[in-house]
Amino acid sequence: MAASVRGINKSLLPAAKTRATIAKRLTGVTGAMTTATIAEMEARYRWFRDLDAEHRSWITLVAQTGIDGFVTWFADPDPAAPTGSDVFGSAPRELARRISLAQTVELVKTTIEVVETQIDEVMPKADRPVLHAAIVQYSREVAFAAAEVYARAAELRGAWDARLEALVVDAVVRGDTDETVLSRASALGWxxxxxxxxxxxxxxxxxxxxxxxxxxxxxxxxxxxxxxxxxxxxxxxxxxxxxxxxxxxxxxxxxxxxxxxxxxxxxxxxxxxxxxxxxxxxxxxxxxxxxxxxxxxxxxxxxxxxxxxxxxxAGDGHARRALARELYDPLLAAGGGLLETLISFLDQGSSVEAAARALFVHPNTVRYRLRRIHEVSGYSPTDPRDAYALRLALTLGRLLSKPEPAKAAPRPTPIDARAVV
Structure with a gap:
């Protein structure tokens, strides 16, 4: 069984001395291969043409490092699979943020195609089959290395986004939302x-x-x-x-x-x-x-x-005030006997007839007022759950209502004794 190191099948490569001889001839054309690769990238892809000079130089550096890395790898007596740092370590980390994984695949694919074309054009015929077999193995490992770089970057970015998102939610919970929090939320896609x-x-x-x-x-x-x-x-x-x-x-x-x-x-x-x-x-x-x-x-x-x-x-003061102000106060302001009818209806076990007798009105009058209570408050006294909320609203409304100050009794007018006489 052929020996392999990290996916490199050595049986497909010639002897080390033969590889060294071919690599020496290949070294003389690596510059031309890099130039041809960048020219092909510019001709094929609009996104590459839209890059600024700095980012284009980074991609040129990556392409050149990849081609030089292939020559070095091919000449090595004991070749191993290239790593992400071998090929992409020459470019700043920002490059992974500027170009996508799909664009990186296009870069690798174009570089390989150009190198294969250049091999057929400038290398001797005897060297071409060996180099084509070698470039297939090398390009596969470079593709895996690219995927590893982007996977690691995505993992780090995801961990950072999770921490940033937790900070934003925590600020919202504490009611401490300011422009900084809005900026962080915007960075998360909000x-x-x-x-x-x-x-x-x-x-x-x-x-x-x-x-x-x-x-x-x-x-x-x-x-x-x-x-x-x-x-x-x-x-x-x-x-x-x-x-x-x-x-x-x-x-x-x-x-x-x-x-x-x-x-x-x-x-x-x-x-x-x-x-x-x-x-x-x-x-x-x-x-x-x-x-x-x-x-x-x-x-x-x-x-x-x-x-x-x-x-x-449970002690929520906002909820107590909401029940009092949104249910009790509107019924009190509506008049028409709505509050009295609600109290009597609930006190009489939600019986229309019993409430009508207690109020000395016709049962249809009670039914009409119950419909009006529903219209004014949004709660129906005939629904058990709504009746529970209305009963609590009555109690809270009375508790939170400000009692009118008692009027002082008038002072008695002093009696003039002479007037009596």
């Missing part, structure tokens, strides 16, 4: 959409980074920007897109992503207009996530607005 929501749920089991990438992929299909981070046992995802303006569309999108979260509630914060304001959505989403344990039958996902009663009982 396009500053007009509608943004924050989603909180339990961290998934296994590799969380793969889960975040899966969410990012599915969000991209729906043309939605995504930032995410895993913080302990919870996963926070920030979504942004023009299709998130309505609660229905938002819950529909998050519902398609809910399976990526761990078991338990998936809470969706309110929609905000800018990443600068996402701290408010995050605060409500975290509050709802903590309080969701009190409503195990909640849908998945569930909005923070639907969790207002649980959040209020």
């Amino acid at each position: 396009r500053s959409p007009a509608a943004i929501v924050v989603v909180v749920g339990r961290s998934p089991e296994g590799d969380g980074s793969q889960t975040l990438e899966a969410i990012r992929h599915n969000a991209a299909i729906g043309r939605v920007d995504m930032l995410g981070s895993i913080q302990g046992d919870r996963m926070i995802v920030i979504l942004g897109g023009d299709g998130l303006h309505s609660e229905t569309s938002t819950l529909g999108l998050v519902g398609s992503l809910a399976s990526f979260f761990g078991p338990g509630p998936v809470v969706v914060g309110p929609v905000v207009a800018h990443l600068m304001e996402a701290g408010g959505s995050t605060r409500e989403a975290l509050s709802g996530y903590r309080a969701a344990v009190a409503w195990p039958e909640a849908p998945r996902p569930v909005s923070t607005h639907d969790l207002l009663p649980e959040r209020a009982l």
Whole structure:
């Protein structure tokens, strides 16, 4: 069995002395091969023509190093597979950021084709079969080396992006979003959409980074920007897109992503207009996530607005004020006996007839007022879940209402004794 080192089959190469002789003749034409390679690159590829002089010089250096490396490798008595540093180490690291992997493949492919053409044109006929067999082996290893360079660069870039993304999400959670955070988010591909929501749920089991990438992929299909981070046992995802303006569309999108979260509630914060304001959505989403344990039958996902009663009982002052101001105050201002009807309806066990008797009105009047309560508040007293929120809103509205200051009793007018006489 032929000996091989890192993929190099030595049985396909001639003796070392023969290779040294051929390599000496090949050395004299390496400069012409490099010049021909760059000319061919310029003729074939527009992206190469669009490069500035500095980047073109880097590619020229890589091509020249590759050709010289082939000659050195071919002349080596004990050749081994070339490494990425042998071929691409001569160019700065920025080259991997400036040209893509596909463009690097085009560079390698063009260089090999030019070298093969030059071999047929300038080398003796006896040398050509040996050199063609050698260039096939060498080019294969160079292609593997290129893939390794880009894989390592992608891995480093992915690790850096993950750390940067975690910093952005952490700043949003802390409500410390400034221009620096916006710049970092933009570097991650955030396009500053007009509608943004924050989603909180339990961290998934296994590799969380793969889960975040899966969410990012599915969000991209729906043309939605995504930032995410895993913080302990919870996963926070920030979504942004023009299709998130309505609660229905938002819950529909998050519902398609809910399976990526761990078991338990998936809470969706309110929609905000800018990443600068996402701290408010995050605060409500975290509050709802903590309080969701009190409503195990909640849908998945569930909005923070639907969790207002649980959040209020858990001590969220914003939720208490929202219930009082968004439910109690509008009913009080609407008049028409709506507040009195709601109180009586709930006190009478949600019985229309019993409430009508307590109020001394016709049952149809109670039904009309119940419909009006639904129109004014958005909550239906006949729905058990809505009735629960309305009952809590009544209590909080009374507690948070400022009592009118008591009027001082008028002082008695002193009696003039002479007037009595």
